Amino acid sequence: MHILNLNTKQVTKNIDEINFNKDYHFIVCNPWELKFFKGALRLNNEVYKDCLSFDDKVRVNIFDEYIFFTLANFQICEDDLLLEEINIFLSEKFILIVLRRKNDIYKEVKQLMCETFYYKSNLTLSLFIIYSSILRIIISNQFENLEKIEEIILELEDDIINEVGENVSSKISHIRGICRNCVKNIRPLTYIIDTLLKDGMEFFSDDNPDNLYLEKEYEKLLQGLDLSIDKLYNFSLNTRELADKLLEIYSSKVSEKTNSLITKLTIFTGTAVPISIITGIYGMNFKYMPALTYVHGYKITIFVILLIIVTSFIIFKRKKFL
Template sequence: MNILDLTIDKLYNNTKSDFFHKSNYYLILCTPEELKELKDPLEIDETTFGECLEFDDSMKLDVFDKYDFISLNTYKLENKNLYLEEINMYLADRFILVVVNNDNFLYKYINDVIENKHTLSKTPIVSLYKINYLIFKKIMLNGFENLELVEDIILEMEDNIMNGVYDNNISDINHVRSLTRTIVKNTRPLLYIGDRILKENIRYMKASDIKKHNIENLQGIDFGIDKLYSFAISTRELADKLLDIYSSQVTEETNSLITKLTILTGIASPLTIITGIYGMNFKYMPELNYHYAYPITIFFMILIIVISLLIFKIKKIL
């Protein structure tokens, strides 16, 4: 747990001391397990407290009298597998509390902000609202970074399919399509949250004295969310096109095989006729008594094969 008192610029690593003063401003970072220590000092309600302790798929923005509660699902791509991670935030007039597992990208980012303070303002209230903007910005950047990784996987698969189709292609395609659908599903609620932010339904847009510091940044966040969702949709469409590419390659290979079989049939037809003729049981076939009849017949059969191949080559069928 890390607690930064923005008013007196003091860092706490636990709640044993009486750290919380209602007149000060705070940035607080903790894990779900550590939230129990903050429940009473920050007057956190039972409903959101329970939601922070267990992972769920719901994403929401709830407005309370004392704070606004935001729950988001972010995602992380590792070894071509997608892992969902929950982020819960309490945005109050005098504190921002971020509840997230310590292996989450946002935990590391906020911990860096707290320890280095290089992005903070000398005015505590401005710092608080700036942190709000930085958190949303980091969440968006994480989304873009992971979408780019998924896009790279799709493009790599596309190149591999163009070089040849294999039995595992379908399972790989279905896997990456599932990834993109999960990403779209967990990106869509950000549109709703971004719209509510700009419609002044959260406290950081209601305070007229700070609105001028925050409105341009939050408008940028809303625009970025739209871009992120559009990127997610285009990535999903790109994944869906892999099926078309696969089907096209399968059809092309099938057509190529049929063409080769047709060529083989065309070459074999005259040979079949010759062997059919000499397989007849006629009593009088004059060339049967000729000493060189057999090698001459074989020669003509080979000549037919060579001429047929040359014709197919000239016609660019082979």
């Protein structure tokens, strides 16, 4: 765990040094370390249990002391999609983010503790800025992973155009499944920001002038995030459409390959039919047939067959069937 005291600007890992009633804090921990903060921050028991177990549900809960926000983040690892739940608690005196493993988001959030741009005279506003920055880190991470998916799709498209391999169909199904999961996990973010904008205002709804100012700043930050999430969602839809087009390209290449095979079979048939007619005629068992006893009959027949083959080849070559 890492705890940043916004009053002293000091980072510590010792929870005994923390005064949650007096100072403002930015906390990063994993689900198993959350038990150290449950009592001091008065975390809801159901929310606490939810942080300990993984599910792919995205939700927002507005409590009296804090706002609880959870989402399913995704990462591309070796052409596969890994999902991870991220939980965030925001109050007027602390922000707590719960991450399950040390990934790129963990590193960037930890790096956020070393920056000083968010230190304002109003420390609650500083927490809002940190909250907005964390969401932007998550959105940026998902943009990067969508770009990786796009690169995989384009590489697969090149492979299909060059040659239709044996496992192409399963690869297309796999990447389409990844794209569908990305859209599925990003879509709820659009609704959640609307909920935070609408119901989250109740968190600051009183006549205190400071809270009215905080409410406006909170709304301004979330509106900026709303635009970013809309762009992220549109990007995910475009990526899914790109993956779906792989099926069209694959079907087109398979049809092209099939048509090429049929053309070759047609050429072979067109060449073989005249030869079959000749061999069929001279395979008849009539006693009296023209040239049946001719001394050069065999040679002439072979010559005619070769002439048919060569002539057919030249004609089909000129017609660009070969």
